Amino acid sequence: MVFRVPPFLLPILFLASHVGAAVDLTLLASLRLTDPQRFFLTCVSGEAGAERGSDAWGPPLLLEKDDRIVRAPPGPPLRLVRNGSHQVTMRGFSRPADLVGVFSCVGGAGARRTRVIYVHNSFGAHLLPDKVTHTVNKGDTAVLSARIHKHKQTDVIWKSNGSYFNTLDWQEAEDGRFLLPFPNVQPPSSGIYSATYLDASPLGSAFFRLIVRDCGAGRWGPSCTKECPSCLHGGVCHDHDGDCVCPPGFTGTRCEQACREGRFGQSCQEQCPGISGCQGLTFCLPDPYGCSCGSGWKGSQCQEACAPGHFGADCRLQCQCQNGGTCDRFSGCVCPSGWHGVHCEKSGWGDWASNPMRGMSAPVGAPG
Known part of the structure; x- marks a missing residue:
């Protein structure tokens, strides 16, 4: 396995000036x-x-x-x-x-x-990404995984921002996948990556986007000295301004509130087009969030509903409801009367009324 240092990032791809809250x-x-x-x-x-x-x-x-x-x-x-x-x-x-x-x-x-x-990505490509967008913190280990869709006994070329980066022998596939690890990854490694069979068309590649935050986990600011808020429901802390960039379908300073089904935007003000809601749609948001399916959906074409007990964007979150709460695949735990909190673990209406996290089980956003 041969590695090269990634080239400088292309300015057209990574224009990102953030002052204050992330742009909606x-x-x-x-x-x-x-x-x-x-x-x-x-x-x-x-x-x-x-x-x-x-x-x-x-x-x-x-x-x-x-x-x-x-x-x-x-x-x-x-x-x-x-x-x-x-x-x-x-x-x-x-x-x-x-x-x-x-x-x-x-x-x-x-x-x-x-x-x-x-x-x-082309759905008929020789190689397909297990996951297109990878958002990681500075110093984390990132692994890009290209799944074999059409097998060829040919070496695989990896490119970073269109330039040669690495070669893998076709026999180096593990469980039907070619893996490209980035231990202790640094922000200059951010970019567009592709994995292609040596003699295949570049249009049949697996394409990825790697986003490396400028700070380590839980930190933000010019010197990474400030502590991130606890972003909920898959929200990502912005490394420049410390705000939570919320997944589609969630809102609030900490992404604590769920929108109504089929709604998105920082204030849940937008509605997904069509009669099937947000099924079949990929949502891309300002960095460092990247892209995902809408809340309640998963799969390469965002057509699959979350399995029971799972919810959120790409169905990455798991409900752990207590005290009779039930799991909704769009919003998480729906609490019975008298209970609230992420897991329905809190009781008492007085505490609920004074808690800034109140209403987490009550989706917001006007119906369409």
Whole structure:
């Protein structure tokens, strides 16, 4: 196994100036359909003033495909449909090759201008990622795992931001997977990675995005001296401003409250399109969160409901309900009267009324 130091990151992929709370910006990718002509990407801004025109929001939302790393054959131009300054949708994909690669949405004004990134893999690729987005802390061990979908007795080339990084012999696969470990990973290792059979098309690669926070676990700030809040329900502490970036379907300063089913955004103000709610949608949020399925869904196409006892984005969370609480796959423990808390472990209405974490079992957000 041969390693090389990753090249410098491409500026277009990692524009990220964060001042204050993270920008309320979501990039939605529809995975319900394999027909590329019906595939769409939508960028939605929930920033205050975003719906009152470009003067309030500043520069308009930008939604684009980045061909610097993954270049598909030229095709018809993609169509952009705008809904004021609040939303922009990209359509017009004519073939599966158009979908593969890196897409981004840019929103916010001035120092808050932020880029949200989405990486799309071909469902028919030779290698597929077990997980596309990996968010880790400085000093952690990260492992990228490429699952064999179509076996070939050929070496596998790993690339970082489009440049050669590592080679694995085809016999080094473990349990049908090629693994790329990063012990003691550092922020310069962040980027877009791919695993490809040596003689295969790059469009058949497994593509990943590795996000390395600038601080160790539980810390944030210029010198990483400040302590992160306890972000709940899979929220990620922002390494620059200390705020919790909440998974889709949760809100609050610590991501303590669940939105109503089918809602997302920092104030649960947005509603998933279609009659099937957020099924089949990938949600990408500002770094260091990255991308995931919506709350209550999992799988490579976000089509699978959580198994009993599990909930949240990608169904990564497990209910541990007490005192008669029941597990809801979208919001977690639903507590009976007189009980509250993450696990329904707290009783007493007086304590509940004065507790800033109250209402965790009561989803917020107006019904659609």
